[in-house]
Amino acid sequence: MRDQETKAATFAFDVPSDVQAIESTVADLVARCRAAAFDGPRLTFNFRIGVTEALANAMLYGNRGDAHKPVRVELLLETTRVVVRVRDQGNGFNPHAVPDPTLECNLERPGGRGVFLLRKLMDEVRYNDQGNEVQLVLVRTMPPRGQR
């Protein structure tokens, strides 16, 4: 089991805090996943939304839209799972203090669904103690090519 969790590939880069950069960043990560034989609806839907949310939170709330503050992105393509880490330069936040957006009193609020969607769409969401880095995990539902 330990061998299966060995990291197959790691990519790390900085993205400026510009929401216009999110779509191309997500497309780049998706392409890297596809190159590692991770594909399907969980990549095209869950992964894309999850990473979009994490990047938007980091840019807009963590770095407060300051284009001079980059967001650090790491992608780990492992045999059994895909891991994305997104870190901003802010002071962090308490993810447990985010109100439930599905409560009737919150339904008509335009914001507050980002963290909720992360938790619903990813297999694992973990924040560091400071709250300025989130780790997203999607477990591969199909073994990679050559191991089927």
Next chain:
Amino acid sequence: MSFQTSKQNGVVIVDVDGQLIVGNRQELKQKVLDELEGGDRKFLIDFANTGYIDSSGLGVLVSLSKKIREQGGELRLANLNEDLRTLFELTKLDTLFNIADSREEALQNF
């Protein structure tokens, strides 16, 4: 990604081609608000060619729906694929919107 606007039987129809996310939500919002200010009250957003919607995209739909209702109008949605419908169900926004399976269905009795 782009938003194409047309009009059919007095209903403003917006086609979302690509993604509705934090990077382009303001463009959609402005297009709809411009039509609202111009006097239109019936709006249909068609997601037949939409890949995914993030929380900001959902938020702008909630915001637009409220503004349109305040002006006595209505916003309907159509052609959500299975994933997008799941997104609305997860967030319980399916209870907030009139969601039709097709554009034709949405335009009926509008």
